[in-house]
Amino acid sequence: xxxxxxxxxxxxxxxxxxxxxxxxxxxxxxxxxxxxxxxxxxxxxxxxxxxxxxxxxxxxxxxxxxxxxxxxxxxxxxxxxxxxxxxxxxxxxxxxxxxxxxxxxxxxxxxxxxxxxxxxxxxxxxxxxxxxxxxxxxxxxxxxxxxxxxxxxxxxxxxxxxxxxxxxxxxxxxxxxxxxxxxxxxxxxxxxxxxxxxxxxxxxxxxxxxxxxxxxxxxxxxxxx
Amino acid sequence: xxxxxxxxxxxxxxxxxxxxxxxxxxxxxxxxxxxxxxxxxxxxxxxxxxxxxxxxxxxxxxxxxxxxxxxxxxxxxxxxxxxxxxxxxxxxxxxxxxxxxxxxxxxxxxxxxxxxxxxxxxxxxxxxxxxxxxxxxxxxxxxxxxxxxxxxxxxxxxxxxxxxxxxxxxxxxxxxxxxxxxxxxxxxxxxxxxxxxxxxxxxxxxxxxxxxxxxxxxxxxxxxx
DNA sequence: TAGATTGTTAATCGATTAACAATC
DNA sequence: TAGATTGTTAATCGATTAACAATC
Numbered sequence: 196x197x198x199x200x201x202x203x204x205x206x207x208x209x210x211x212x213x214x215x216x217x218x219x220x221x222x223x224x225x226x227x228x229x230x231x232x233x234x235x236x237x238x239x240x241x242x243x244x245x246x247x248x249x250x251x252x253x254x255x256x257x258x259x260x261x262x263x264x265x266x267x268x269x270x271x272x273x274x275x276x277x278x279x280x281x282x283x284x285x286x287x288x289x290x291x292x293x294x295x296x297x298x299x300x301x302x303x304x305x306x307x308x309x310x311x312x313x314x315x316x317x318x319x320x321x322x323x324x325x326x327x328x329x330x331x332x333x334x335x336x337x338x339x340x341x342x343x344x345x346x347x348x349x350x351x352x353x354x355x356x357x358x359x360x361x362x363x364x365x366x367x368x369x370x371x372x373x374x375x376x377x378x379x380x381x382x383x384x385x386x387x388x389x390x391x392x393x394x395x396x397x398x399x400x401x402x403x404x405x406x407x408x409x410x411x412x413x414x415x416x417x418x419x420x
Numbered sequence: 421x422x423x424x425x426x427x428x429x430x431x432x433x434x435x436x437x438x439x440x441x442x443x444x445x446x447x448x449x450x451x452x453x454x455x456x457x458x459x460x461x462x463x464x465x466x467x468x469x470x471x472x473x474x475x476x477x478x479x480x481x482x483x484x485x486x487x488x489x490x491x492x493x494x495x496x497x498x499x500x501x502x503x504x505x506x507x508x509x510x511x512x513x514x515x516x517x518x519x520x521x522x523x524x525x526x527x528x529x530x531x532x533x534x535x536x537x538x539x540x541x542x543x544x545x546x547x548x549x550x551x552x553x554x555x556x557x558x559x560x561x562x563x564x565x566x567x568x569x570x571x572x573x574x575x576x577x578x579x580x581x582x583x584x585x586x587x588x589x590x591x592x593x594x595x596x597x598x599x600x601x602x603x604x605x606x607x608x609x610x611x612x613x614x615x616x617x618x619x620x621x622x623x624x625x626x627x628x629x630x631x632x633x634x635x636x637x638x639x640x641x642x643x644x645x
Numbered sequence: 646t647a648g649a650t651t652g653t654t655a656a657t658c659g660a661t662t663a664a665c666a667a668t669c
Numbered sequence: 670t671a672g673a674t675t676g677t678t679a680a681t682c683g684a685t686t687a688a689c690a691a692t693c
Contacts, residue, residue, distance in 0.1 A: 203635045211660065213631055217624035221605065235674060243607075247674090248662050255676060263675040264669040280627050281634035299524030300622075309623055310630040349633055374633045376626060380446065382468075389636055393629040397525075397620065398534055399442035401601060402505050404618040405535040406438055408574055408599045409506035410428045411614055436684065460650060472650090473686050480652060488651040489693040 205279070208256045215253055216276055218243070223273040235266035282310040286374075287348040289315040291363060293323045293333050296378060297354035301328050311350065315342050336363075343370040350374040357381040430504070433481045440478055441501055443468070448498040460491035507535040511599075512573040514540040516588060518548050518558050521603060522579035526553050536575065540567050561588075568595040575599040582606040 205213075222243055226234060236247040243250075254260050254272070257279050261267045277283050288311045290297055297316070306313050316333045318324055326333045334342065342348075351372045353360060360379035367375070368390055375392045377383055385392055430438075447468055451459060461472040468475075479485050479497075482504050486492045502508050513536045515522055522541070531538050541558045543549055549560045559567065567573075576597045578585060585604035592600070593615055600617045602608055610617055 203638060205635065209660075214624075214628055216631070217621070217627040218607070220627070221607070221621075221624070237674080246662060248664095249660090251674095251676065252661080259676065261675050262669060263667070264673045266674065280631045281639060282627065282630060284634065284639070286630060286633055295524040295527040299520040302520040304622060304626065306626075309627050311626065350629065373636055374629050376629055382443070382446075391629065391632045391636065393625055393632070395620070395622065395625055396442070396446075397529060399439075399446070400618055400620055401529065401531075401536065402442040402445070402507065402534050403439055404575065404599050404601055404616065405507060405511060406441070406505045407616045407618070408511055409509065410430065411598055411616065413428060414506060414509070434684075462650080471686060473688095474684090476650095476652065477685080484652065486651050487693060488691070489649045491650065 205257065212253050212256055216280055219250075219253070220273065220276045220280065220282075223269055223276065226269045227273060232269050233266055234269055236261070239267075280310065282308075284310055285312045286310055286350050287312055287314050287346060288350040288352065289313075289317065289339075289342070289348045289372075290352045290354065291317050291336070291339075291367075292354035293318040293320075293326070293328065294354060297352075298328060300352060300354060300378070301331075314346055314348060317342075339366070340370055343367075343372070347371060350376065352376045352378070353383070354378045430482065437478050437481055441505055444475075444478070445498065445501045445505065445507075448494055448501065451494045452498060457494050458491055459494055461486070464492070505535065507533075509535055510537045511535055511575050512537055512539050512571060513575040513577060514538075514542065514564075514567070514573045514597075515577045515579065516542050516561070516564075516592075517579035517581075518543040518545075518551070518553065519579060522577075523553060525577060525579060525603070526556075539571055539573060542567075564591070565595055568592075568597070572596060575601065577601045577603070578608070579603045 222239070236250040239245075240247040240250055251261070254267075257275070260272050260275055285307070288306065290301055290313060293301070293316050297318070301313060301316060313329065313331065316328055316331050317336045317339055318333055319336050321335075324333050324335045349372065351367050351374075353363065353375060355363060357380045360377070360381040360383050364375065364383045364385065368385060368387060373390055375383060375385070375390070377392055377394045378397070380396065380398055382394065383392060447464070461475040464470075465472040465475055476486070479492075482500070485497050485500055510532070513531065515526055515538060518526070518541050522543070526538060526541060538554065538556065541553055541556050542561045542564055543558055544561050546560075549558050551558045574597065576592050576599075578588065578600060580588060582605045585602070585606040585608050589600065589608040589610065593610060593612060598615055600608060600610070600615070602617055602619045603622070605621065605623055607619065608617060
């Protein structure tokens, strides 16, 4: 039995490569929709604004998916990447915080298509608790531990205020959560090395754009003199 | 008159450095809230899980904000970063697409705190057009060009389906939009080098987490045998 | 002054790109 | 076979880290 072995399959692969995989996946789907069944690293590079070298290097971290003189089979490569990412499985996931953003995430993200299953939604606001979202009844946060013991979710999505983020995180780690998708404006800390955090700092992203725009505009705010 | 000069102020600074600035900004605010007025690169490094070297290198791209033997004045540094990012100004911004995600963004993001002003919201759905969000009446997309000519927004937030993203982008570029905050599941292409795109691919982020979880679990899906 | 900590240069590390032999 | 394109090694480039003289 291989399953359960603690030996990570792609140990040597760098985070930079991993982070590019979803983008490959997206572009390959685009090709499939256009009925393109074969592509060379050179063509794909042009499409994605990368170098052909990088594409070949990236893919070869996981195996030789191409064929000399031919290129890559789009469908096969698409399936391979799905498998590498683990999208073909289904990770039990809970959402903490059903405010504006939490609701939008619940409704907008296609969990089932990308390897997740949303199985519980929690909030503290009595006006929200009891509501139905995507067929899931919003529960009070006080029922979290009971839920986790019974259902053993692996991932929690945090759409909660910065002030409570760390405390909730600590509780969730104790309840067995292994991964956080963190939307709170706070860099949550986790002291177990078998728990991972994926941050989505929307504000940070927008501030980067702010900088870029002022660079374009040539705005300077020198002390006049 | 310096304003309007096309000479970018921080031309030599790499994107990696820029992208870290908002995080510094967040942590500095945290310190201010804790009434900490002075910090060394070493202490800040520990807090942020960086090296002291990197912090000093990063900040010195923009100027010498510290003092030997003392460290950095938290308030002063906070203000400096705000200025570098251009958060102290206000960029006119429109939102395209007032579905789940668009509404959440409009309500959730503190535009005014991070250098932006939301001045228009547009959708095609007649059930949405006319609604009031944060004091802004949702207009039909057909009125976009009129609005842009009159108000000259510089940034557009795209919360629209992948299928229409490129077409809308092309229109908006023609209408003078200089920056895109793109939430559509599509890498929009822009062929002007004075237009910038900041992508937020939520699905990509979640897929990365998916990969990480399966690595932790030691999941393998080898052909058995 | 002595101690601390910066700003900055030099060394290291990692990621990207280029080159080319292998091979379909 | 000839042409195309991969897989992979080597070269380059950039980003991070270490070291240390400058200086508060």
